[in-house]
Amino acid sequence: MKANNFDTICAPATVRGESAIAVIRISGSETFSIVSKIIKINKDFSQLEHKKAEVAYLIDNNQTVIDKVLLTPFYGPNSFTGEDLIEISTHGSPTVVDKTIELLIENGCRLAKEGEFTKRAFIHGKMNLVEAESIIDVIESKTDKILSYATKNLMGDLNKKLSIYSKNLMNLLEKLNLAIDFDEEFVEETNWRKIKQSIEDTIKKIEKDIQNSKKMMKEKRGVIVLLLGPTNSGKSTLMNTILDEERAIVSEIAGTTRDYISEELVIKGHHVRLYDTAGLRENADQLEKLGIKKTRELIDMADIAIYLREYNTKLTNKKVYSHLKNDSSIEFLEVINKIDLYNKNKIQYKNDRIYISAKDKINIDELMNRLLNKIEKLTSMKKIDTIVLNQRQLDYLIRLKNSLKETVKNIQQTPFEELISEQIQEAIEILEIIQGRKITEEMLNNIFDRFCIGK
Structure with a gap:
């Protein structure tokens, strides 16, 4: 999905309530321009250093100081969202947080939707969809075991496993396409036994993934x-x-x-x-x-x-x-x-x-x-490295298994290169949907609606 010119959004990144600190996040092309209107600091905004926190003062439109804050700038594309981003750390008063959001909106920000910061990170290529979904799994984890697997997925382990499945299927697809495009005298005769065995090996691994995922989903719920x-x-x-x-x-x-x-x-x-x-x-x-x-x-x-x-x-x-x-x-x-x-x-x-x-x-x-x-x-599960942790991924994994089983059935009955090639391509596309390489805006919105505002 291509990155667009987004408007500038803001939202609290911490839970509402009295606390030691609260963090307000701002992201978009006008971030520095908008924040400069509500912040008083002994430095020109153009001189702010990437990821270096600065002591500053939050001020209203009458230049009245509201709170003493920490300002941390992140320049795009080297930020969480891939855009210019600033985090303002205030004292943890709901009144101060509300006032900060009010001032940001008055000066050109829009209140972020659920998961919009992470959605922008995905669109700008800062993470793939599996990693993005893992953020909510980390946030919602109730036990150490769930947290452990969610963190591994966030670090990219699950995506690597899915990429291996995709690579194996791509190799089979290339062999079949060669057989379709060239005469038999130029390419080896299609070895259906090896192709069938390769797909069945993948199915066994996916079935194990599904079985373990169902158990983990039960524990997650x-x-x-x-x-x-x-x-x-x-x-x-x-x-x-x-x-x-x-x-x-x-x-x-x-x-x-x-x-x-x-x-x-x-x-x-x-x-x-x-x-x-x-x-x-x-x-x-x-x-x-x-x-x-x-x-x-x-x-x-x-x-x-x-x-x-x-x-x-x-x-x-x-x-x-x-x-x-x-x-x-x-x-x-x-x-x-x-x-x-x-x-x-x-x-x-x-x-x-x-x-x-x-x-x-x-x-x-x-x-x-x-x-x-x-x-x-x-x-209980045997020790495994990665696991699917949400229903969307599990549903598509089941669809992938069923698609590959249908492919094996057709190889056994009528092994035509064109038909099997088409079915393997369908399986690859299912993997692309899981990883977010092929996904609609509606599907994307449904995924990020699960997130909280500010994430």
Whole structure:
């Protein structure tokens, strides 16, 4: 995508709120001209050195000093965006930040859109699209593992892997095009066995990438763990015990949790979304029925279900219980609660169940270990260097795999150079879309809309 003459934009680069400092970023062809109108400094603006911070004063249109600031200039193309860029570091007052933005807009700036600074960096060739998308993955990372892979992608590791796939396919395409353009007496006969083997080797690598990416996407989103069971079985108490603080309303009255409560937490380095759901019972009132309906909807999204019931009570909601226990797409843990109410010597233990007291925190360690094993089963991967971390890239990777599988199928059935060449070209174009070498303005806007303003 070609770089255009962009207008000058501004936005806070730091989160709004009281803090030690706040940073306002300005980028575009008129950056230095606009900033010079709101900054007082003991130096001519033309003498500012690249990347050298200068003490200055933020002033309004009446030359009144608003704040003492640091001014850091970056001359294009050697800046983040590839344009002239200035960062103004003010004291972290929302009032000062708002006033700075107001003054910049009054003097010719426009408030930046979501992700517009990074979008300009991509358009000016400062980074490829995979690296640009990795910035938001770094910002949104909830665990060290996700951050590690996001940083590798930001440094270009994933793009290198995709480029290797593209290069291998380009080599095959060149051989096929030679066979199409020249008579057989001038070129070797097409070795379909080698071409098929090469494509199948690439498919295996891509399938491994997809499998690992799905696991990582699950962890990035948060492994969804549901606390399910009859009313008054102790789900809210167990959730509070797991969180180690009271965030859910706990009551002796059956049916207290009438909707669902969710919390995010990190368990041994794994991002988890924990849901305390409405109790399941047949004779529910209208409000409870709405909560139970939402619980059933959550079951369709769940990765792990913890089915909780009190010891020495009959199993209710047998359909839900049976579905959870037999659904291969959901990891299942059956937990028997409130064992503190019974003589421990008379409790009849079964190996496939975990016996706890959420209230007295009995056997909670065992439950957490079993839960951790389930989480690791869902997210564990062999040691890999790079991984796709967003849904757009994953969707196109799946499309690439399907395209190459169709190519192999056609080689097995009707190996015509023209047809196979066309299909390999299609696969190469999919890789170009992932890397941003072939992408529309609409697709680009959809990607950068995920970013925050100021990035």
